[in-house]
Amino acid sequence: MIEVHGLKKLYTMGEEEVVALGGVDLTVERGEHVAVIGPSGSGKSTLMNILGGLDRPTAGDYRFEGEDIAHFDDNELAEFRRRRIGFVFQSFQLLPRLSALQNVELPMIYAGLTPRERRERAAHLLDRVGLGARKGHRPTQMSGGQQQRVAIARALANNPDLLLADEPTGALDSQTGQDVLKLFHELNAEGLTLMIVTHDNDIADQARRKVMFKDGLIVQDTMARPSDVDAPA
Secondary structure, eight states, X not given: OEEEEEEEEEEEETTEEEEEEEEEEEEEOTTOEEEEEOOTTSSHHHHHHHHTTSSOXXXXXXXXXXXXXXXOOHHHHHHHHHHHEEEEETTOOOOTTSOHHHHHHHHHHHTTOOHHHHHHHHHHHXXXXXXXXXXXXXXXXXXXXXXXXXXXXXXXTTOOSEEEEESTTTTXXXXXXXXXXHHHHHHHHTTOEEEEEEXXXXXXXXXXXXXXXXXXXXXXXXXXXXXXXXXXX
């Protein structure tokens, strides 16, 4: 699904040039569950932003199922994000004045679905994440774990090929975080390709594959044996 070769990202801060990615090579197969782990500033979130079409590399190649994403213009990147990528963030990023159902419907508006199609699919996705009874609630009326489940449902709205989650349990208590990870495991078991950015080894150890970043480079890429990885209880 993903082929990255020599990926570099440089930022200019005043007169100083900061290397966020120093030449990354990475391939990810469809259906994988990958944890991208490393300390703050190691390049893992920069990689996530490029893979999701939120940013462009300074140099290098990025192909997504054969498409040359690295050289897309703004409109092509927006269409790529809409069609192929689902995002889940630490801060949920729900609109506070909208209900759970309306938040999940939002991506489908840009995809051109009719109001009836949007409502039906959003309701189905909220049922899927265990929030069928909370469709009319606003984010302020829900717990952090419930808000993150709404965010996951929204990320699935346009049936993405790849789900990118950046520190998705960072704002949650440990038990609620495990509940969210269990949902991710279920989605991956259904065939969704999943990449999670984290600094937490316990979370990374639950993935089938762990890619470790340091100073803008991959320093370790390991596969777990099936018997070594268990979904959260």
